[in-house]
Amino acid sequence: MKSKNPKSLFKMLISLIINTFKACPIYFTFKSFIELMLGTFLALNIIALQSLFDEVSISLTDDRMYGKLIIDLIFLFICIEANPFLNCINTIIYGDFEKKVTLKFEYLFNQKCSKINPIDFENTSILDEIDKAKKGIINSVRLVTSVMDAVFIYLPYFVIVGIYLYNIKPSLIIIILVIFLPSLIAQIVKGKLFYNLEDTIAPIRREYNYYEQCITSREYFKETRILGAYQYFNKLYSKTLVILNQKNFKVKKKSTFMELKLKVITISGYLITLILLTNNVLNGSITIGTFGAVLASYQLLTNMMNEFISITIGKVMKESGSVRNFVIFLEQPEKSGDKITIDSAPEIIVDHASFNYPNRNEEAISDVSLVVHSGETVAIVGENGAGKSTFVKLISGLYLPSKGKVSIGGYDTSEIDTSHLFMNISSVFQNYQKYKISLEDNVAISDTETVIDENRVECALNMADLNITNEVFSDGYKTILSKEFDGTDLSGGQWQRIAIARGLYKNHNMILLDEPTAAIDPNEETIIYQKFKEISKGKTSFIVTHRLGAAKIADRILVFSDGQILQDGTHNALINTEGKYRDMFYAQSKWYN
Incomplete structure (x- = not known):
């Protein structure tokens, strides 16, 4: 503005x-x-x-x-x-x-x-x-x-x-x-x-x-x-x-x-x-x-x-x-752009992209260049404040780079109308919303252009591994998820599964998961990621995670540090190379041993 x-x-x-x-x-x-x-x-x-x-x-x-x-x-x-x-x-x-x-x-x-x-x-x-x-x-x-x-x-x-x-x-x-x-x-x-x-x-x-x-x-x-x-x-x-x-x-x-x-x-x-x-x-x-x-x-x-x-x-x-x-x-001017629909899993090209937040001098992302091929699954790891979540917002077109450019499916994100750009992109962010509406509405809200399809809702919830019981969800998919409106209260893990189901419900050819399983038990997390790996075939996918064990399902792993890509490779390649990824992986493995 x-x-x-x-x-x-x-x-x-x-x-x-x-x-x-x-x-x-x-x-x-x-x-x-x-x-x-x-x-x-x-x-x-x-x-x-x-x-x-x-x-x-x-x-x-x-x-x-x-x-x-x-x-x-x-x-x-x-x-x-x-x-x-x-x-x-x-x-x-x-x-x-x-x-x-x-x-x-x-x-x-x-x-x-x-x-x-x-x-x-x-x-x-x-x-x-x-x-x-x-x-x-x-x-x-x-x-x-x-x-x-x-x-x-x-x-x-x-x-x-x-x-x-x-x-x-x-x-x-x-x-x-x-x-x-x-x-x-x-x-x-x-x-x-x-x-x-x-x-x-x-x-x-x-x-x-x-x-x-x-x-x-x-x-x-x-x-x-x-x-x-x-x-x-x-x-x-x-x-x-x-x-x-x-x-x-x-x-x-x-x-x-x-x-x-x-x-x-x-x-x-x-x-x-x-x-x-x-x-x-x-x-x-x-x-x-x-x-x-x-x-x-x-x-x-x-x-x-x-x-x-x-x-x-x-x-x-x-x-x-x-x-x-x-x-x-x-009457403020709005961002306009080409009304282009990307129908297939897009290739992502990041060309010397940098980004800094308003009223801040330091760059959150600094001169990053990258090509993600169509249908590739990429895990993004790094310490807190490394720039992982900001980078995901850049490659989704949610944020525009301060310098350089990001292209999705061959189109510059700064030149595409955002409503058309997001049409086939889905996401689950770590700060997901807990909507005080019914369970099915919480899931189907990611696709408001069509009538709620209960089969799709059920499929998305199954993929997110949410256990639907009469004790918690007394009205099934119609259960209101808030005590304020005579509904039910959920645990953090249950809410996170609903957020994942919401992201999976939307028809998409590109999906971004930003710390989607932080409140879920590591064993159950593995099951969810394996399901995600199956449904992501043929789609361009990104996973941001602190748990490096989950990153193994990705085709590639990007290690971020201070707003830059420090390492880029498969799990096997990075684990056999001296560097930050191997250090973080072995440090975390001690907690599970």
Whole structure:
């Protein structure tokens, strides 16, 4: 992802409104109509009051029929009662409208996250951008509804009332505009303050959320309680919470004092307006009915103006920071490439490839060159931090080299569309996911393009050597794998077998196993690897392992050290050659002897 560019508030709103309309066009149109009617009837109140007051004033001095008075009363009654009726309809619509728009925005956010370059998840600045964009989802929904309120309720109201007041006395509308100008300025300044605040607190909020998870999450509670780490994380949690509150308070304090100073101008304007109205009725410029209507509606007018500026515009300016982050995130350029499908077991060519992680100077992989032939099984071994897992991510196309290039099936990984590249590649990583869904879904999630095939699920689980018993899997393949959802808990070894089955379930011509059996007994591990050797025939396969006994099944073994290939050969060749592989192999064999 590239760094974000400034985006105008207007363009941002247009983008959000278009997506909102796409999410629920009927609701959007109907809600807009109801709000337009609401704004119109609110404005007609003042006209209905004037007409009624004038008619009452004339009726008191002129003996005539009360037909016009009755019509004016009915008109005023309709204007007054229309307000709660339309508000009620608007409130009912809003609940469903908000849910649909939120789901649409969350879908767009998740879809964008799925297209982010995987290496970006190693970059803290990108993680901050994602956090800020996620925070902007709900604020974007609120912003859209605020803009709809402004356009369809407040704008018609102010246009009708403005024209009415201007026709009475042009100076009235000018004074009212001057009264609320300071409030408008205050909201614009406040928006900039909160925009800058969001940039500042995003990384702190990520820490805060993580510490909270360490205290409350089911995945952490056993270790934090037994090891006594609760107090430690609670202290960090409290510390970040204090920092967050301090930074929020500082900005709120600054904006509040600014608003209070500008309120003095607003109050002065109120007084001038009342004096002007009184003077005009005394010199006969306006009727008693007009004076009464304007005076009676003045509180509504000022309330509407305050709501519009302090709440609606205030919300727009306050939330524009996180909303801008959300919109910019959605519009970041995505990695594109040739839509090529590799249908056969690919040859892998690594040409002077180097790789370093974001914000790190040292190279995790340094000037590696290698050719892996189609259908070959390669084991990758080495000490911790040697670069094994990083190398696997490079040859799978998950990461792109900083220097040099990696080709899969004759195609440069930097030039292939990732969705097509991964279409026939499967993997099992050491940090596999424990999805809190059914057993069959946990396995079949690796191939969501097709309907779940229970025969394939059974075959994959058999190859992974998972023992399905009624005691553990009471609902068979439908058993939910989480106590949180009335399911079952599994051991680390069982979960690892499910992760292996997940990788085997997917149709593939290339597979990568990164420490897939670390939680499995060595004897059972041997059985799994022998099965893997059989099913990998004709497929390009990679196995990363610390247990060198398992590496013997490979056609070749790569020994990594400090991001480079130190040795390359078969087990027999390497065991008979003085070097790191032989030293590690004999060191491990002592544990089993």
